Amino acid sequence: MALRPFEEIVVEHGRVVMRVCRALLGPADAEDAWAETFLAAMKAYPGLRPDSNVRGWLVTIAHRKAIDQIRAINRAPRPASELPDIPSKEGLAAEDRHELRAALDGLPFKARHAVIYHYLGGLPYAEVGSLLETSEAAARRSAADGIAKLRTTYSKGSSR
Amino acid sequence: MNATTNAGDQQVIDDLSALFPANDDDTDADLHDLLAERADAASLLDVAYRTIDSPIGRLLLAATPEGLVRIAFELEDHCAVLARLADEISPRILRSPGRLDAAAAQLEEYFAGRRRQFDLPIDLQLAHGFRRTVLGHMREIAYGTTASYTAIASAAGRPAAVRAAGSACATNPLPVIVPCHRVVCSDGSIGQYLAGTEVKQALLDMEAAA
Numbered sequence: 001m002a003l004r005p006f007e008e009i010v011v012e013h014g015r016v017v018m019r020v021c022r023a024l025l026g027p028a029d030a031e032d033a034w035a036e037t038f039l040a041a042m043k044a045y046p047g048l049r050p051d052s053n054v055r056g057w058l059v060t061i062a063h064r065k066a067i068d069q070i071r072a073i074n075r076a077p078r079p080a081s082e083l084p085d086i087p088s089k090e091g092l093a094a095e096d097r098h099e100l101r102a103a104l105d106g107l108p109f110k111a112r113h114a115v116i117y118h119y120l121g122g123l124p125y126a127e128v129g130s131l132l133e134t135s136e137a138a139a140r141r142s143a144a145d146g147i148a149k150l151r152t153t154y155s156k157g158s159s160r
Numbered sequence: 161m162n163a164t165t166n167a168g169d170q171q172v173i174d175d176l177s178a179l180f181p182a183n184d185d186d187t188d189a190d191l192h193d194l195l196a197e198r199a200d201a202a203s204l205l206d207v208a209y210r211t212i213d214s215p216i217g218r219l220l221l222a223a224t225p226e227g228l229v230r231i232a233f234e235l236e237d238h239c240a241v242l243a244r245l246a247d248e249i250s251p252r253i254l255r256s257p258g259r260l261d262a263a264a265a266q267l268e269e270y271f272a273g274r275r276r277q278f279d280l281p282i283d284l285q286l287a288h289g290f291r292r293t294v295l296g297h298m299r300e301i302a303y304g305t306t307a308s309y310t311a312i313a314s315a316a317g318r319p320a321a322v323r324a325a326g327s328a329c330a331t332n333p334l335p336v337i338v339p340c341h342r343v344v345c346s347d348g349s350i351g352q353y354l355a356g357t358e359v360k361q362a363l364l365d366m367e368a369a370a
Contacts, residue, residue, distance in 0.1 A: 005207075005246045005253035010195065014188060019180040035194045042195075042204050042252055092178040100172075100179050119173055120180055150172045 003050055006042050009058075014038070016121060017058050023104065023116045024066035033069055037062040056127045059117055063131055096156055103153040110134070111146030118143045196256035206250035208259040211238065215271050215366075216359050219336075221260045224249065227281030228263050230333050233355040248286065267336065273370035276303035278337050286333040290321065294328035301342040304367040308346035330354060336363070 017037055021030040040061050048057065092100075104112060110132055117128045118139075129139035183191070199205040207229070209222040220232040220241055229249065232241040246253055257264070262280060269275035287295050297315040301307045307315075313325040329340040335354065341363045345351045353360035 002243070002247040003251035005242045006251055007209075007242070007254050010192060010254070014191065015182045018183055018187075018191065022180045023176075031191060031194065034191055035198055038195050039198050039202060039204065042199055042254075043202070045251055092175055096175065097179055100175055104176070104179075115176070119176055147169050147172055150176075151168050154172060154175070156171060156175060 003045065003048065006045055009041070009045070009054055010038060013055050013058050016055060017062055020059055020062050020116060020121045021066065023120050024062070024113075025069060029069055033062065033065050036065050040065065053127070055121070056123055056131075059121045059123055059127075060131055063113070063117070096154075100150070100154050100156075103150050106153065107146050107149055110142040111149060114139050114142035115146035115150070119147075192255070196254050196258070199252070199254060200256065200259070204252055205254055205256060205259070206252040207245055208254060208256035209242065209245075210255060210257040210260045210264065212264050212267060214267065216355060216362065219267070221263050221267075222253075223259045223263065224283045224285070226283040226285075228260075228334060228337065229283040229286060231335055231337060233335070233359075235355060263337075270336070271366075273366060276370075280337065282334060282337065284333070287328070287331070290316065290318065290324055291328035291331060293317070294325050295332060295334075295338050295340075298329075298332075298338050298340055298343060301339055303339075304370070306342045306344045306364065309343055309351065310346050312343055326352070342367075 014034075018030065018034050021033045021037065024030075025033055037058065041058055048054075104115070107115065113132055114125075114128050117123045117131060118125060123131070125140045125143070126136040128143070129136040132139055132142070134142070196205065196208070200208070203225070205225070207222055207224055209220060211218050211220050213219075217234040218238075219234070220230070220236075220238040221228065222230040222232075222242075222245055230241065230245060232238055242253060266275055266278050266280060270278070284292055284295060293316045294312055297312055298307075300315075301312075309322050309325045309329070310319070312328075313319055313321045316325065318324070325343070329343050330352065332338055332340040332354075335341070341353060341360045343351065350357055350360055350364075
């Protein structure tokens, strides 16, 4: 089985990878991380097994790129104040967005990444686990802990 | 999501999704351009492609760093053509109009009757052996003129290989630019064309009138 043209990979998975990059990094770094992720993927692509899980592979690359980027600039993810002020269609108010972003950024490493990869990247827990070098069950627990923590720090979550 | 997810969890999950909405089309396009630019600079863009509209339908243009490698008619199914390029050349393929600006401009001039010769680097790696030799000779047939399959076979050094000259035309990876439409039967009939004989006739008529 031959590999599909890389263009199809970009079109199919570009948006999910961008959501993950936005969640891992601030908006200023997300575009760069997205481009570097797909560039690294394109470089390695001819060696990819055609039956691979492409989304999981891309999110893994994005994960490494984001970690590299955070290490390189030696700082925590951008503070919530740097969220772009685009009104979201789903009608999340500005204060809720800032609060939720801050709550997400404040999660412990594994919980934060498990939440991002499972709920925004759409990866099953088995893959989240291998990405975070832990088991499927532990990844599931990390994501649950993350959501629980968000409910306590994000007022709209705790109000229900 | 498992059954134990309750309403409060769901609220948080929904709001997280809303916090990172999917890109709009403009953002997609900007990101795609950024990637194509970096891929080209890193010598990773093995095949760049774009489509153009023409009087003979939508054409797919594809180029390697060496030059134009493929022109495909709409009826060839552009998706299928790209899949074959991924297999035969490299899967590192992106839609990237930049590398094809010159080809697109020259084709537009050609179809407007304002260009008689193409001045473009071409990459004939998709043609092999005798067929490739035939394509080389086909490029010498001047605008507005025709040559017979027999004459082309002779020019390529194998006068008896008329059928093989015909298949070189039929499998020409760069129609229009390598003018297989100018190759006709020695009895004066127009012969075949991948995009249909009416397209071949239209190109010959256009060249005769310009």
